Amino acid sequence: MSFSDANNGWIVPEGESASLLHTADGGRTWQQINARIQTPSPKPKPTIGLQVGNIAPDFTLTDLHGKRVSLHDYRGKPTMLNFWYPSCTDCQAEIPTMQQYYASAPAMSKHFVILAVNTLGGDDEQTVQNFVQQNHLTYPIVMDEQQRVGTLYHVRETPTSYFLDPEGIIQSVLFGPVGKSNLQRVLADPKSANRTTQGR
Secondary structure (H helix, E strand, O other), X not given: OOEEEOOOOEEEXXXXXXXXXXXXXXXXXXXXXXXEOOOOOOOOOOOEOOOOOOEOOOOEEEEOOOOEEEHHHHOOOOEEEEEEOOOOHHHHHHHHHHHHHHOOHHHHHOOOEEEEEEXXXXXXXXXXXXXXXXXXXXXXXXXXXXXXXXXXXXXXXXXEEEEEOOOOEEEEEEEOOOOHHHHHHHHHOHHHHOOEEEOO
């Protein structure tokens, strides 16, 4: 689209701005201002990494039923990625709260999921199976027997939890056992927990 003055023949190209001036003899003319209208730059896409705002690195492991499970399977759902092992005392402390919230109506309404990665502790699959049955856990658990994913995520202590939004972007990282208040905040709005913090 261009702007023109039929009396004086001025044409202002599209994308430029102009101002209307009145001449001393009552005529009109356009003064072109050499300033292009700036289009906002597109927002850069998140990069893969371990910081808040990064896309969480993808991986594939096997669950307790022998099924291969990938992190990207949970795209479209807010996800708690939890690194743990059964003989970890702090892991044992947080699990009842995690299971309670995983099965709660608010979590189900938001399609909130937990993907637990058994790593670091050296507990074998049978030990994990027994623990799951004794504690009636219903969220998915995968085995990181070679500690490949624990290494990928630089896990140095357990439990460690990454909270991801439905696009797989890290919203918060929590070291130590998760508390009720943490899960309530994440369930209400994943971005409101936009920080790295200690548990409880």
